[in-house]
Amino acid sequence: xxxxxxxxxxxxxxxxxxxxxxxxxxxxxxxxxxxxxxxxxxxxxxxxxxxxxxxxxxxxxxxxxxxxxxxxxxxxxxxxxxxxxxxxxxxxxxxxxxxxxxxxxxxxxxxxxxxxxxxxxxxxxxxxxxxxxxxxxxxxxxxxxxxxxxxxxxxxxxxxxxxxxxxxxxxxxxxxxxxxxxxxxxxxxxxxxxxxxxxxxxxxxxxxxxxxxxxxxxxxxxxxxxxxxxxxxxxxxxxxxxxxxxxxxxxxxxxxxxxxxxxxxxxxxxxxxxxxxxxxxxxxxxxxxxxxxxxxxxxxxxxxxxxxxxxxxxxxxxxxxxxxxxxxxxxxxxxxxxxxxxxxxxxxxxxxxxxxxxxxxxxxxxxxxxxxxxxxxxxxxxxxxxxxxxxxxxxxxxxxxxxxxxxxx
Amino acid sequence: xxxxxxxxxxxxxxxxxxxxxxxxxxxxxxxxxxxxxxxxxxxxxxxxxxxxxxxxxxxxxxxxxxxxxxxxxxxxxxxxxxxxxxxxxxxxxxxxxxxxxxxxxxxxxxxxxxxxxxxxxxxxxxxxxxxxxxxxxxxxxxxxxxxxxxxxxxxxxxxxxxxxxxxxxxxxxxxxxxxxxxxxxxxxxxxxxxxxxxxxxxxxxxxxxxxxxxxxxxxxxxxxxxxxxxxxx
Numbered sequence: 001x002x003x004x005x006x007x008x009x010x011x012x013x014x015x016x017x018x019x020x021x022x023x024x025x026x027x028x029x030x031x032x033x034x035x036x037x038x039x040x041x042x043x044x045x046x047x048x049x050x051x052x053x054x055x056x057x058x059x060x061x062x063x064x065x066x067x068x069x070x071x072x073x074x075x076x077x078x079x080x081x082x083x084x085x086x087x088x089x090x091x092x093x094x095x096x097x098x099x100x101x102x103x104x105x106x107x108x109x110x111x112x113x114x115x116x117x118x119x120x121x122x123x124x125x126x127x128x129x130x131x132x133x134x135x136x137x138x139x140x141x142x143x144x145x146x147x148x149x150x151x152x153x154x155x156x157x158x159x160x161x162x163x164x165x166x167x168x169x170x171x172x173x174x175x176x177x178x179x180x181x182x183x184x185x186x187x188x189x190x191x192x193x194x195x196x197x198x199x200x201x202x203x204x205x206x207x208x209x210x211x212x213x214x215x216x217x218x219x220x221x222x223x224x225x226x227x228x229x230x231x232x233x234x235x236x237x238x239x240x241x242x243x244x245x246x247x248x249x250x251x252x253x254x255x256x257x258x259x260x261x262x263x264x265x266x267x268x269x270x271x272x273x274x275x276x277x278x279x280x281x282x283x284x285x286x287x288x289x290x291x292x293x294x295x296x297x298x299x300x301x302x303x304x305x306x307x308x309x310x311x312x313x314x315x316x317x318x319x320x321x322x323x324x325x326x327x328x329x330x331x332x333x334x335x336x337x338x339x340x341x342x343x344x345x346x347x348x349x350x351x352x353x354x355x356x357x358x359x360x361x362x363x364x365x366x367x368x369x370x371x372x373x374x375x376x377x378x379x380x381x382x383x384x385x386x387x388x389x390x391x392x393x394x395x396x397x398x399x400x401x402x403x404x405x406x407x408x409x
Numbered sequence: 410x411x412x413x414x415x416x417x418x419x420x421x422x423x424x425x426x427x428x429x430x431x432x433x434x435x436x437x438x439x440x441x442x443x444x445x446x447x448x449x450x451x452x453x454x455x456x457x458x459x460x461x462x463x464x465x466x467x468x469x470x471x472x473x474x475x476x477x478x479x480x481x482x483x484x485x486x487x488x489x490x491x492x493x494x495x496x497x498x499x500x501x502x503x504x505x506x507x508x509x510x511x512x513x514x515x516x517x518x519x520x521x522x523x524x525x526x527x528x529x530x531x532x533x534x535x536x537x538x539x540x541x542x543x544x545x546x547x548x549x550x551x552x553x554x555x556x557x558x559x560x561x562x563x564x565x566x567x568x569x570x571x572x573x574x575x576x577x578x579x580x581x582x583x584x585x586x587x588x589x590x591x592x593x594x595x596x597x598x599x600x601x602x603x604x605x606x607x608x609x610x611x612x613x614x615x616x617x618x619x620x621x622x623x624x625x626x627x628x629x630x631x632x633x634x635x636x637x638x639x640x641x642x
Contacts (some may be wrong), residue, residue, distance in 0.1 A: 005524060016506035315502045318463060320491020320519040320567070323483045398483075403463040406502060 001233075010333050020305065025341030027297030028385070032342045035287035036349025040370055042276075042283050044360060049272050060133060061239050063222040063246070063265045072253040081250050081259045083219040085210075091222065094245065098238050102224040103127035106209045108178040112202070116354070123156075123179070123202045125209030134192065136203075140240075141173045141188030144205050148187075152207045157188040161198040182212065215287065224268070232273070235266035243277050291381070295338075295389045302334050302393035309339040313397050314405020323398035330397050334390025335383055342382035346375065410458070410602055411571065418455055418470035429455045430466070431625035437604065442597040442635075444613035445606045447622035454575060456559040456622070457516060457606045462486045462492055474570050491519050495564030499576035503548040503558040509559045510544040516567040534562040538592065551570050556602035561592065565601075572596065572603045578612055584642075590615045591638035611636075 014021045065081040088104050106125040111118060130136070131143045139160060148155055156177065163172040178185040184204065194199035210217055226235045243262040244254065252259040306313070313326055353369055418430040429452045437443055447453040458464035459471065462478060471478045473493055481489065495516075502617075503512045510531050517527035535541050540551075540560040548556055557577060562574055574593065578586035590612060597603050597617075605616060613619050614636045621629040 005518060009518075011507065163493045220454065311502070312504050315504060316519075317487060318461070318490060318496050319501075319563070320487050322487040322519075324518065392619070401463070403458050406463070 001199050006328065006332065008093050009329055011337060012339065013329070013333060017305070021299065021337055024298050024301035024305075025337045025344075027293075028294040028382070029341040029345035029348070031287075031290035032345030032382070033349045033352075034290050035283075036346055036370055036374075037352055037377075038283045038287060039374060040349070041360075043369060043371075044357070045279065046151060046276055049276065051254040059225045059228050059235065060265045061224050061225075061226060061235075061242070062261075063242075064220075064263075065263045066258045066261065068252055068256055068259040070253040070256045072256070072317070072400070073251045075251055079259075081252065083222060085217040085219065087246075088219060088222055089244070091224070095238070095242065098227050098230065100225040100227050101129035101132045102222065103133055104206050104219040105221040105223060106206055106218070107220050108209060108213060110168065110202070112162070113178045113271070114166045114172075114175065117168060119165055120276045121162060121200060121202050123204060124211070125204050125206040127206060130203065130223070133225055134194075134198075137191045137193075139189045139191050140171075141186070143188055144203060145191070148205045149207045153205060154182065154184045154208055154209050154212075155204065156184040157190055157203040158186055159201050160189060160191050160204060161196060161199040163189050165200075189244035225266075232266045232270040236270070239264040239266070240389050269329040283398050292384060295385050298334060298338055298386070298389035298391060302330065302390055303396065305333075306330065306393045306397040309397075310400055310405045313400050314402040317400070317402040318406060326398045327394040327398075330394035331387060331390040334394070335386030337387060338377070338386030339382045342378065342385070346370075346378055356403075410439040410441075410474060411435070412470070413460075413473040414470040416456075416459065416466050416471065418452075418459065418464070418466050418468075422631060429625055430459075433469070433622075433627060435620065439602055440597070440600050441618060442594070442603045442616045443605070443618045444616035445604065445620050445622065446608060446610075446613050448608065450624075451573075451622040453606050453622050457573055457575055457604065460571075460604065461496060462490050487519070491516055491567055493570045495567065495569035495572045496640060497557070497560050497564050497572065497574035497577045499579035501548070501553075501560045501580070503556060503559060503563075505548050508545045508547055509540060509551070509562075512548070512559055513566050514564045516563060520567060531562070531566055534566050535559070537565070538562045552585075552587055553581050557581065557585075557589050558592065561589075561596075564596045565596070570602065572601055574603065574605045576607055577605060578607070578609070586612065587638045587641040591642050594600075594635070594638055594639065 063083075065083050068075065068077050069081045070079065071077045083104075085104070088102065092099065092102055103126045108123040108125065109120060110123050111120050124130070126144065127149065128144050128146055131138075136143065138157075140159070143157055144155070147153075156179070158172060158177065160215075166172070166177070167175070172186050172189055175186050177186055179202070180186075190199075190203075206219070226238055230238065239262050243260065246252075246260050246262075247254055247256065250260065315323075316326065350370060357369070413433055413435040416430055416433040417428070419426045419428045421427075433452075433456060435456075443457060445453045446453070455464065459466050460473075462481065473489075476489070476493075478489070482633070504572070507515070510528065513534055514527045514531035517530060522530070532541065532544060535544055538561055538590055540555060540558055542561065543551060543555060543559075548559070551559065572593075577593070581589060592604070594615060595605060603616075605612070607613055614633055615638050616633070617635050618632050620627060
């Protein structure tokens with residue numbers, strides 16, 4: 001296989017029959033070109049979805065409260081439902097094994113100032129678990145921990161852009177920031193893939209917020225992630241059970257959609273996943289279909305080539321060529337043509353994706369590209385494809401009888 | 410050198426079969442130059458093909474240089490052809506996209522010889538047929554006589570025990586034919602065993618022995634006085 005003379009023979013033969021080789025390579029190049037573009041577009045769609053969910057863990061469940069719209073169990077409609085710490089504890093106790101992370105959220109708006117710089121920001125008062133729920137990345141310092149919660153410490157973790165806005169000439173970590181006139185120590189700075197708004201947030205322990213702003217145990221929202229070992233269907237039935245329990249707990253009618261709202265990302269993930277899967281299957285089917293058409297094309301032309309070269313093969317055999325050497329020369333030629341043509345198709349495809357990629361963003365196709373894995377996979381597929389395309393013609397060639405081939409006609 | 414006993418060969422034609430060789434007995438000693446003559450359909454080409462291991466006999470014995478040639482696998486036949494036999498064809502059968510040198514070197518390639526070595530050896534044989542200056546020419550840039558000389562150089566390259574020529578002058582004019590025959594005679598003078606299939610009497614008489622075939626049997630097998638081709642050149 002790595003015989004230099006064999007390669008010389010193959011290149012000589014390809015070179016002498018350029019038109020023929022180019023023609024046979026064309027179908028393969030086209031097949032791979034189509035496949036690459038399709039794959040890139042699918043990748044682009046995937047990227048769009050992935051970005052939409054990058055902000056949150058995709059096994060998140062959000063629980064929010066509102067006002068009742070239906071009278072139930074003696075209560076009138078229009079009652080405000082308010083979550084408290086004990087509701088979060090209840091979920092933890094009741095569904096401990098199904099919950100991975102859980103946090104409360106209290107929303108506040110504050111005016112923050114450091115020296116002469118001031119601006120207004122949103123504050124989320126949370127449990128330490130919130131970091132994992134929101135995919136918050138700590139850039140400097142640390143996140144809120146249990147000790148902060150227990151001590152109701154006046155500490156905050158600020159977004160990267162908050163630091164950028166307010167701390168012009170110095171760094172924020174360890175400094176005190178004034179929120180509505182109260183001094184909070186900055187213990188950490190975070191980054192978030194969810195966009196600029198997410199990086200203009202301030203986090204503080206929920207217990208601190210409850211003591212400072214109202215001295216109560218109210219919670220605005222409960223976020224949790226379900227145990228990732230559960231599949232989508234289990235996760236959805238879990239959140240359905242949770243919804244029922246909470247409605248019961250607050251004496252809300254089961255068909256009241258406003259009083260307690262539970263949003264499970266599993267629902268969305270499931271449909272996105274199904275769609276991505278469906279898309280993937282379609283692309284693989286189309287891609288392989290074109291590739292098979294390409295293989296058949298090469299195979300066809302190789303059969304023709306063998307026919308055309310019958311006499312030459314007969315001469316070679318009369319001069320002492322073994323059947324194996326005939327098979328390898330035809331097979332390698334086929335593999336080489338397929339591989340080179342396929343690679344050209346792949347490169348053109350990648351070029352096209354690179355070129356038109358940016359203009360496709362309006363169509364929800366972001367950063368369409370093909371991965372290294374695909375390139376490696378395509379190479380292997382092409383070599384196998386070339387082998388398949390060449391095998392039958394090569395076998396046929398090796399069975400040519402020199403006496404038949406050399407007959408003068 | 411070559412020993413054939415009771416050789417039979419038939420070809421199927423539709424439902425019936427055509428009995429081409431009907432019990433051939435032939436033995437050729439080393440250094441002989443034998444012409445096999447016969448009209449078309451006499452079986453002379455079939456006999457040459459069997460001797461050349463391009464075809465296999467149905468029945469009978471064929472021993473070449475002490476090696477029985479029977480039930481050969483394709484691979485074995487290829488090795489024997491390469492080692493024992495050199496072919497010269499009527500239509501030259503050069504590979505048209507390879508230059509003269511590469512054509513001559515091809516049997517050496519199938520022997521597994523290194524490129525450098527086989528180029529040198531091929532050039533040596535090309536020089537012997539007087540075509541060294543044409544080494545890098547493609548076959549279609551050569552005349553008929555030159556092509557046949559390249560083919561002879563190719564047949565000699567692997568230093569075969571037996572040279573088989575199937576109508577070697579069939580596609581050439583008389584003058585060129587004699588030149589080629591002169592050349593083949595010189596090879597025989599040097600000790601090569603040569604078998605020539607021909608239907609031309611003058612060519613046959615340039616050999617040392619004539620075997621006449623008719624309807625698949627040997628009619629006549631005589632030693633003749635060799636006519637030297639050089640006197641016509």
